[in-house]
Amino acid sequence: MRNKWSADELWNRSELVHALVESLLIACQWSNSVSNGFFPELGPAIGVGSAFDYWSSREDEPVYCQLVRLKPPRGHAFCLEPHIVAKESRIRVELQCTCTTQETVGPMLCFLHDPEEELRKKQKPSLLHTLCTGSYLDVQKTACWLQDLVSESTASMRLLRLRYYVLTVLPSSRSCKVQIRDVFGRTMLVEMMFGMQLGDSDIFMSSQPTEDIFTPSTMWTLSCTWAEAKFLWLMFDQTPDDSLLSCLQLCTRMVAGTGFSSYTLKTVVMHLLTTTPLSGWRRRHFLLRLDDIMRYLRCCLEEKRLNHFFFGNEKIPEEIVVPPALQRAEPLNLFQHLVQDPAAHEQAMRDFEELQHRLTTQLFFSGH
Incomplete structure (x- = not known):
């Protein structure tokens, strides 16, 4: 149990x-x-x-x-x-x-x-x-x-x-x-x-x-697990309330049993945290941020490209210490397998629809 x-x-x-x-x-x-x-x-x-x-x-x-x-x-x-x-x-x-x-x-x-x-x-x-x-x-x-x-x-x-x-x-x-x-x-x-x-x-x-x-x-x-943990703790400290934590927890629950890993969703969230104002991560914008996450993921799936957060990323906060060679490296595509396998890409798109359905159902019954 x-x-x-x-x-x-x-x-x-x-x-x-x-x-x-x-x-x-x-x-x-x-x-x-x-x-x-x-x-x-x-x-x-x-x-x-x-x-x-x-x-x-x-x-x-x-x-x-x-x-x-x-x-x-x-x-x-x-x-x-x-x-x-x-x-x-x-x-x-x-x-x-x-x-x-x-x-x-x-x-x-x-x-x-x-x-x-x-x-x-x-x-x-x-x-x-x-x-x-x-x-x-x-x-x-x-x-x-x-x-x-x-x-x-x-x-x-x-x-x-x-x-x-x-x-x-x-x-x-x-x-x-x-x-x-x-x-x-x-x-x-x-x-x-x-x-x-x-x-x-x-x-x-x-x-x-x-x-x-x-x-x-x-x-x-x-x-990069320690760097990721430090980055998220830094973001928790800099965002106005616990909406970021709630987003991560909800995404983790929703991807269980789908073809997506929690790491994929975490990578999407980390990219969004460096491209959207941190002041927007608050409770009254919770649904907007979830929509941003799903839109970003869909775009990545359509383009068959999701970049690793630390390879070639110049937007990493200075509090996170990354080897210069890693910041200068070519971006690493976490969705490279979708480029090479059309069947896997089709399945990923179906998994996305399932994930979106789960999220909509969860939000409806939770009263959001």
Whole structure:
């Protein structure tokens, strides 16, 4: 049976999950450091997805997605390949000289310049020999490592915050899924994705799989989820009331079961927020803004083109940090499949009519 969550309940549970994951990561990082191995450092987690955007469908038990930042261990560097920002990239692991840093950060043999025999005897293997395939960081190996680390840290129960919960690691090839059960038997599902932050920006290369049937284990995908969340929170703060939130929540409910994803509607809304005055996003203009959303979507379907919000978009607020290469990039068409498949385009147009019918019916019975 599905639970119905109020907005406040969703927010409180999201905050609780985030605090538990932060505690868990502290325990994991402690285990990581005392092992004296050369594994990625675990940065703070970022809550991403609809459960943290505050517009999740209230009738569903959300999956609490957390993006965990990975940093290279000492003596290693992460390099994007190709060197341009793309939808999919590999992360090359390169060894760095540590000969001149030993006095400041402690003794360590240099993977590049100390004899191999001495390295084998006195030092744990480099990241290249543990979580990489060839020279590239392997998503599946990294997922298994993090799952083992979480299981070990959970078993030891080092932190008092975790003693009231039972954590169970679930199978997953490209993330770390954990079921959290409290003393009352209530459960929450957490999925920890992980990724490399692109410089100081709000964009990551993440372990999230692509839409392809098969994603190579050394392939990492561009993730703008944190940038999207920051953008929407900025818009929530700058719009006069909660009409924007209501629009997002209604659109999320209406697309369920259609050929459209909530991400498609969110992209439409984000484009409109940078092309229409924010003062117009208020309750008395609610129906007008919904009409704008549907008109924009229809236009995109007719033109078979919906641009990714962050590729080549010069209208992104300066508060959202995007790599310059991404802002200069050619626009990325999220509807490219409609160009290549006429049958898919016809189905999308039928899905649009169904979506419009649902929206009209919902507004009629809700008294708008």
